[in-house]
Amino acid sequence: MKCIYNDGLKVEYKGSILIKDDKDINIFIKEGLIPLGIKGELDVALINFNCLEMRTAAKVVTDTIGKRACIH
Structure with a gap:
């Protein structure tokens, strides 16, 4: 599932999670380690x-x- 928000936040979750924005958030967590x-x-x-x-x-x-x- 991928969600993109008006403020630039992007969240992608399909076992692993990726969270990013245009400023200071940058997170990746591999499936099984969440x-x-x-x-x-x-x-x-x-x-x-x-x-x-x-x-x-x-x-x-x-x-x-x-x-x-x-x-x-």
């Missing part, structure tokens, strides 16, 4: 095919991991 609590949020958004929920899940990721991370 913490379970975060994965649950992402999976709910994916199942519901809901970009608003995906944005909320992306905020959980940035609040938990930080704005820059590459975990693989």
Whole structure:
């Protein structure tokens, strides 16, 4: 699932998660390394095919991991 928002935020989740914006957010977490609590949020958004929920899940990721991370 790929969501692109008006403020430049881009979230792509298909097992692995990629979150980017035009300023300072750049996160990649490989499938299998996403913490379970975060994965649950992402999976709910994916199942519901809901970009608003995906944005909320992306905020959980940035609040938990930080704005820059590459975990693989």
